[in-house]
Amino acid sequence: MSSSTHSSSVEGRLRGDDGLVVLTYQPLDPAQIILSVQDDAAGAIAVFVGTTRNSFQGKFVTHLQYESYTKLALKTMADILRAARTTSDAVLHSVIYHRLGDVPVGQPSIVVAVSSPHRREAFVACEMILEEVKKKAQIWKREYYEGEGDELAQWKTNVH
Amino acid sequence: MSQSQTPSEPVSITVLYFAAASTATRLDSELVQLPVQTEPFRLSSLAGLLTDRHPNTSLGKVLQGSQWSVDAEMVDDPEQVVLRGGEEVAVICPVSGG
Numbered sequence: 131m132s133s134s135t136h137s138s139s140v141e142g143r144l145r146g147d148d149g150l151v152v153l154t155y156q157p158l159d160p161a162q163i164i165l166s167v168q169d170d171a172a173g174a175i176a177v178f179v180g181t182t183r184n185s186f187q188g189k190f191v192t193h194l195q196y197e198s199y200t201k202l203a204l205k206t207m208a209d210i211l212r213a214a215r216t217t218s219d220a221v222l223h224s225v226i227y228h229r230l231g232d233v234p235v236g237q238p239s240i241v242v243a244v245s246s247p248h249r250r251e252a253f254v255a256c257e258m259i260l261e262e263v264k265k266k267a268q269i270w271k272r273e274y275y276e277g278e279g280d281e282l283a284q285w286k287t288n289v290h
Numbered sequence: 291m292s293q294s295q296t297p298s299e300p301v302s303i304t305v306l307y308f309a310a311a312s313t314a315t316r317l318d319s320e321l322v323q324l325p326v327q328t329e330p331f332r333l334s335s336l337a338g339l340l341t342d343r344h345p346n347t348s349l350g351k352v353l354q355g356s357q358w359s360v361d362a363e364m365v366d367d368p369e370q371v372v373l374r375g376g377e378e379v380a381v382i383c384p385v386s387g388g
Contacts, residue, residue, distance in 0.1 A: 137318045138306055138380075180388055196387070199308055199380055202362045203387070228387060240388050260388060268359070268380075269387025270309035285309040287384035 139197040139230055144204040149211040149224035153200050153269075155231045158238040167223040172245035176252035178260050180240040182233050186284075190276040195283075196230045196239060199268040203228075210262040214244070217258065220251040226259060228269060239271075264288045300326055301375025305340065311356065311381040314349040324373060333358055333368035336379065356383040 143152045150166075160179050167175055182194045207226050215221050224244045233239050242259050246252040263269075265288065274283040306319045322339070324331045336358070341350040358365045359380045365371050373379065 136308065136312065138308075197308060198387070199306065199359070199362075199382070202359055202364075202380070205362065264385075264388035266385065267387040268308075268382055268385060270383070271386040272309070281313075285313065285383070286386040288386045288388070289384045 135231065136197045138199050138201065140200045141230070142200045142204050144208050146208055146211070148208065148215045149226070151204055151207040151211065151225070152227045153198055153203060153230055154227065155229070158227050158229050158241050160238060160241050160243075163225060163227055163241045163243050167225055167243045167245040169222045169245050171247060172222050172252075173247050174249035174252040175243060175245045176249070176256035177244075178240070178242045178256050179238050180260075182235050182237055182239050184235045186273055186275075189278075191235060192274050192276050193235060194233050194239070194274070195272045196228070196233060197270055197272075198228070198230055203268040206267050207263060210259055210266065213262070214255045214259050218246070218251045218255055220246045220248065221255050222246055224255060224259065226263060228263070228267070230269075300324070303373055303375065303377045303379050305336075306378065306380040308381065308383065309386075310352045310383050311349060314347045314352050315344050324375060330372040330374075333360065333365060333371040333373060333379070336368070336373070340381075352383055353381065356381050358382060 141154050184191050211224050222245045227241045229239050244252045244255045271286045272283050300323050302321045302323045305322050307315050337353040360377050
C-alpha cells in the first residue's frame with residue numbers, strides 16, 4: 131500500500147465570502163456538493179467532477195494518491211474563488227472539494243460547483259476555477275502502476 | 291525593523307518536502323540550521339545547502355525545477371528573500387492537483 135500521510139497534508143476547509151474550499155480524506159459526494167450551491171436565485175449550476183483514470187501511456191494505474199500543503203493550498207484555492215467572483219459578479223456560490231490520500235480508480239478526486247442566475251457565468255467560472263486549481267494549487271498526485279514497485283510510482287505534474 | 295543578531299547565534303528554519311522532494315529525501319520535513327555568516331542568508335542559497343545535506347539523491351534535480359514558499363506565501367524571486375530563522379520554507383515542485 132502507499133506510504134503514510136505527510137504531516138502537512140491534513141484535512142482543512144476555508145469558508146469565505148467568495149465560497150468554500152475543502153480538502154478531505156473522505157470520498158467526495160458530487161450530489162451533496164451540488165445541493166450545497168443551490169440557491170433560489172440560481173438558474174444554473176455548473177459542476178466539474180474529476181475522476182481518476184486507469185491508465186497512463188499504456189501502463190495500468192492501480193491507484194492514485196494525493197497530498198497537499200494544506201495551509202497554502204487552501205489559501206491558493208480561496209484566492210482562485212475570489213478571482214472567479216471578481217470576473218463575474220453573477221456567481222452566487224462556488225465550491226472546490228479536493229480529495230486527499232488514496233483514491234481508487236474511477237472515483238472523484240475533485241469537484242468544482244458553481245451556481246449563478248444564468249448558465250454562461252456558471253460554465254465560465256467552473257472551467258476557470260478548475261484550470262487555475264490544476265495550475266496553482268499546492269496539491270500533488272502520485273500514480274501507482276500495475277506490476278511495478280511502490281518506489282517507481284510517479285509524482286505527476288500538470289505543467290505543459 | 292529587527293535589531294541585528296549576534297553573529298555567532300545559530301538560527302534554524304523548518305523545510306517542508308512534498309512529492310518528488312519528499313521521495314528523494316525520504317522526509318516530510320527537517321529543521322535546517324542556517325550557516326553562521328555576516329551577510330544575510332538568501333533563499334536563493336538554500337537549494338545548494340539542501341542538496342549538500344542530501345548527496346546521492348535526486349533532490350538537487352528536483353529543486354532546479356521547483357519553486358519555494360516561505361511561511362505559506364509563494365516566492366517570486368528567491369534572491370529577494372532573506373531568511374532570518376524561524377520560517378517555514380516549503381519546496382513546491384510542479385503541482386498536479388485536480
